[in-house]
Amino acid sequence: MRTLPNPKRICSALVITAFAISTVHAAPPDAQTLVKRADDFRQLYSAAIMDVRLVQFHGDKSERESHFKVAVQGSDKSLIRVMEGADAGQHMLMTNEGLWIKLPRSTRTVRITPMQRLLGEASVGDIGRMRWQDDYTAEYSAHPEIELAGEAAWLLELTAKSDMAVYPHIQLAVSRVDARPLEATFFLKSGKSFKSVTFDKPVTINDRLGIKRxxxxxxxxxxxxxxxxxxxxxxxxxxxxxxxxxxxxxxx
Amino acid sequence: MNCRVYDLNKMSAAVIICVSLTIAHTAGAEEMQDVESPVAPLFSGFVYGQFAQREINHALNADNGAGVPVQTAELAGAIDMRYSSLWLRTRLTAERKYIPTKRQNTADEANKFAADIPQVSWKYIFSDQTSFTIGRLNLTLDDGQSFHAIDILEDGIRGSDFEDRAGKFVGFPMVNITYANALSAYRLIYSDDTISSYSYEYGGTNPGFNRGFRQWVATGRKSIDQLTATAVLQYIEAGNPGGGVALSYVPTAAWSFYVAGFANRGNPYPVHKNVYLNRGDQLGAADVYIYQSPVQPWLAHDGQIRARGLAGATFTTEANTTWVMELWRDNRGMNSDQFQIWKNVVKFHDNLTNQSARGINLGYDMESLRIAHGTHIFLRMSMSVVHDIDIQPSLMATRDGSGILNARWTQHVATTWEYWVETWLRFGDKYSQYGASPERVGVQFNARWFF
Incomplete structure (x- = not known):
């Protein structure tokens, strides 16, 4: 028996097609809207529990690995549980008001600064805050039309709304076809670019298109x-x- | 050989009640689904080993009257069990100390085997905001690291183990009702800690701070943007109300600032009788103590209000080095006049010709130093030198120029075990707060294996 196409997938495809047509033939979309659409590929649900694995490499050699459970509620609350690795048992709470940590096998809760790193090149904010739309104002870069790995992209400049943000400035490249995130470069307060992230192509996760790696x-x-x-x-x-x-x- | 089992029978009864309640609760509770109720208890824990070597300051510690162990070796197993909303920690300890002293009633070698349940708690959630907790637990209220001004339900003296890596913190038996949401929380607590008996032992985690009595505590926390305010009210059964406030503010991703203050009536800290009686001059035979300790909590109910406070900041650099800077003052210890009296008492005992009496009395004098006094400054830096290795030097000093230098090296060798090495040095002249300490230099090797 032939399986009928999933109506949600048909709707998603239509929306992406419409968006692609609009971006090709009309004026560039609002930068903030592009960030919102890029966020939707990173955080699929407003409230969800995620299993996240981090593997840290030095050259080709994997040095550390850790597994986290992350619970998000909107864009302002997240709980992080370290499941494996040297910090297994650690719990973190991240809200607009701050970041708290419960150390493994300790009875004490400690407030830490958001700068304090989680594992390797990924920080607490990378895992706990997967939406940039509420924390950053976006505008097009001075030269917004770029090509990245053979794909037409918009280059956006994201500026943090609050001093609490770990990255005061992010440069984000999103696809001109469907606004999925392609690459981001993170800048410190001193203006130094210190890390970047590249996003794999979205895959189907549950019934939605999302970034898996x-x-x-x-x-x-x-x-x-x-x-x-x-x-x-x-x-x-x-x-x-x-x-x-x-x-x-x-x-x- | 001494063999001591602490409070196990009393705590076992409480645990059995908690387990029974949990099983009954888990059977029908819908709201606990977030806690992913396990079908079987989950066990985790660690095996902890420690070896420490110390050098004793003989200048004011003849015959090691203060009872400082020169060598200690400890092997402990901490087993944590979680079953639904029940959490329980059991700690089994085997400890061996070598204490070179001729003081009465102490042996040169002391072996101790102990079993305890230092932490146990069971929580019942009434609603999204309201819960009830019973057990033996600690509550964190302020952000201080070297000093905890309002943490009246935490162990008071931690040494350098701020994070309780050795799993030694002992909870306060309590019941509490909590109303909490993301931005505010209010708690009403009744604690009866009369089961805890903490007689003085050199290096003990908590020689008398806030323990051993019944108390009511009310706490409130409110967060407004990056500012968090916490207020505490305390009423101890025998009188002595107290209150405190803590504020913490995180203005940027790199900085945090915090202040805390607490004031209460009385002083549960033990004080030397000569200091209490203001006997600093013309000391005589009556000021030599052999059979009964002159160190007692004389000021517990003297009606005077004493305050303590802390101001601190942390800063994380772009290279991920974290600095902690704290300034604190504690008026529960000796004031400058009392410290002067204490110095005179020490000089008097130091000049006794009977060496046995000299050693015993200097040991008693040293006990007065377990309570820090005056204004302290604390600095600590934490940084990762290479992957999985952290170093953490720190300095605590007072206005008299004495203090403690401490350094810790930690390596997470694998996901299942880590070790850390600590060394410390007390400096200052013979009669200064830290220079007079019977312990001069020490080094300690610790390791933990997780399971």
């Missing part, structure tokens, strides 16, 4: 890179109480 590169030590793989996403909202500081460490 991204590679962070250290621009200061080019031999270092970290692969971040989204192994699983389950649309699910956790109890609000688990996002309270007093409950940190209780999500399991």
């Amino acid at each position: 991204m590679v962070f590169k250290d621009l200061i030590r080019p031999d270092n890179r970290t692969e971040m793989v989204l192994e699983q996403t389950v649309p699910k909202a956790l109890s609000k109480q688990l996002y309270a500081l007093e409950s940190l460490g209780e999500w399991r």
Whole structure:
């Protein structure tokens, strides 16, 4: 028996086609809209639990590996649980108000600065905040039409709305066909570009198109890179109480 | 050989009650699905080993009257069990100390085997915001690292193990009702810690801070943008109300600032009788103590209000080096006049011709130093030198020019084990706060294996 095409996929294809036609024949779309569309490829649901694996490489050799469970609620709350690796058992709470950590097998909760690194080239913010639309204002770069690995792309400049952002400035390249993210370069407050990330082509995750794998590169030590793989996403909202500081460490 | 088993029977009863309640609760609770209720208990933990070698300061510590162990070796196993909303930690310890002293009632070698349940808690969630917790646990209220001004439900003295890597922190038996959401939380707590008996032991985690009594505590936390404010009210059964406030502010991704202050009536810290009686001059035979310790909590109910406070900041550089800077003051220890009296008492005991009495009394005098006094500054740097290796030098100093230098080297060798080496040095002149300490230099090797 022949399987009927999934109506959601047909709708997605129509939307992408319409978007592609509009970007080719009309004025460039609003930069903020492009960021929002790029975000939709990175965070598929407004509330979800994700399994994320980070593998840190030095040259071709994998040096460290870690597995995280990440629960996101909108763009302003996330809980991170370290499942494997040297920091297994660590819990982190990330909100607009700050970042707290519960150390493995410790009874104490500690507030840390968002700058404090998670693993290799990926930081807490890369895992816990997958939406840039609320944290950054976007505008087109001075020369916005670029070609990246043979693909036509828009180059956007993202400026952080708050001083709390780990990256005050991000340069983001999105596809001119469907606005999926292609590459981003991160800049420190000093203006130095210190890492970049390239995004794999979207694949079907559950019933949506999403980015499954991204590679962070250290621009200061080019031999270092970290692969971040989204192994699983389950649309699910956790109890609000688990996002309270007093409950940190209780999500399991 | 001594064999001691702490509180195990009392705690076992509490645990059995918690397990029973949990099983009953798990059977029908819908709201606990976020906790992914396991069908079987989950066990994890670590095996911890430590070996420490210390050099004793003999200048004011004749015959090691303060009872400082020159060598300690400890092997401990901490087993954590989670079953639904129940969390339980069991710690088994075998410890061997070599204490070169001729002080009465202490042996040159002391072996200790202990079993304890330092942490146990069970939580019942009424709604998205409201919960009830019972158990033996610690609550973190302030952001201080070298000093905890309002953390009245944490162990007070941690040495350099701020993170409780050795799993030694012991919870306060308590019940608490919590209302919490992402931006605010309010707690009402009743704690009865009369089961804890913490007699003085050199290097013990908590010789008397806030322990051993019944208390009511109310806490409130509110976050507004990057500012978090916490308020605490405490009422100890015998009187002595207290209150404190902590504020923390994270203005940028790299900086955080925090302040905390607490004031209460009385002082549960033990004080030397001569200091308490203001006997700094014309000391005589009555000021030599042999059979009974002169160090007692004389000021616990003196009605005076004493304050303590902390101001701190952390900064993370773009190269991922983190600096911690803290300034704190604690008025519960001796004030400058009392410290002067204490110095006179020490000089008097130092000149006793009977060497046995000299050693014993200097040991008692040293006990007064377990409570820091005056204004302290603390600096610590943490950085990764290469992958998986962190170094962490720190300095704590007081206005009299004495202090402690500490350095830690940590390596995460594999995902299942890590080791860290610590060394420390106390400096300052013979009669300064840290220079007078019976412990001069030390080095400690620690390792943990996770399972």
